[in-house]
Amino acid sequence: MKRNIIYILGIMFFIFSSLKFTQAFNPILLMQAFKENAGATESLPAEVVHLNSLIAKNGLREFNLAGVLNENPLLHQRAVEYTYPARLDANAKNVFALAGTALKNNCRLINHQENVEHHVCE
Numbered sequence: 001m002k003r004n005i006i007y008i009l010g011i012m013f014f015i016f017s018s019l020k021f022t023q024a025f026n027p028i029l030l031m032q033a034f035k036e037n038a039g040a041t042e043s044l045p046a047e048v049v050h051l052n053s054l055i056a057k058n059g060l061r062e063f064n065l066a067g068v069l070n071e072n073p074l075l076h077q078r079a080v081e082y083t084y085p086a087r088l089d090a091n092a093k094n095v096f097a098l099a100g101t102a103l104k105n106n107c108r109l110i111n112h113q114e115n116v117e118h119h120v121c122e
Helices: 002-019 027-031 046-058 073-082
Strands: 062-065 094-098 107-113 116-121
Touching: 046 073, 046 094, 046 107, 046 116
Parallel strands: 062 094
Antiparallel strands: 094 116, 107 116
């Protein structure tokens, strides 16, 4: 029994000590691994993090993407995944786009964060 505990502790020590020498290892991320949204800013594009912040701030249940956010496969996929439980809906009035994206004439700017803009289109 004692021998098994010593083996387990030895293996755990070896694993943690080898992580120290990994270039991308960040001990802060390991400590925060089980917290909500841990590592989001390190692993997601900034546009997606800002998009999620705007959606959460406004309590939206559905939204639409325009311009690069809709056309770029990486941004589109990450936006759909990370903003859950909000749903992507092509008919939603709440439209998110990067700053400078041309939208319909009947859209008005509601809010923005960095270069992500929230519009309501009638």
